[in-house]
Amino acid sequence: MPEAPDIPTAWRHLLERTPGTRQGDPLVIEATHAQPKLRGLYPWPSHGTLKFLRSAPSSAGNHDDLPFIVSGGPPYKVYTSGYTTLLGEVTTPEEAAALVVAHLPGDRDSPALDE
Known part of the structure; x- marks a missing residue:
């Protein structure tokens, strides 16, 4: 299955539920x-989770170091990368998204994290 080449395309594929692409929980996606x-x-749905990458996946590495959401709730669980720490369990996808945002690292090399 081909992956989207960039962040805007990946989001468009998820929101439009484009056939032949990775899909996730529509409520969590929205x-x-x-x-x-x-x-x-870059949104990366996989195995009941929605992870976030700093750039499109490549063989050079995905920078998988950001918090992510375990879908299929409620409750929705938010973990640090690698399931290292449970950051919280919440009842709505909106709360899960806010929890991820609250735990994003400050990173001057990634403008998307400093908006």
């Missing part, structure tokens, strides 16, 4: 897309 900081990251 709630995270509503957050400007998350809209600037």
Whole structure:
């Protein structure tokens, strides 16, 4: 399955549920897309989660170091990268998106994280 080449295309494929592309929980997709900081990251739905990458996936690495959402709730769980720490359990996708935003690292090399 081909991946979207850039962040705007990835979001468009998710929101439009483009056939042949990765799909995720539509409620979580809409709630995270509503957050400007998350809209600037590459959405990566996989195995019941929605992860956020700093750029489109490549063989050079995905920079998978950001918090992510475990879908299928409620509750919706938000973890740090690698399931290292449970940041919280919330009842709505909007709360989950806000929790991810609240735990994004400040990163001067990634303008999307500083909006």
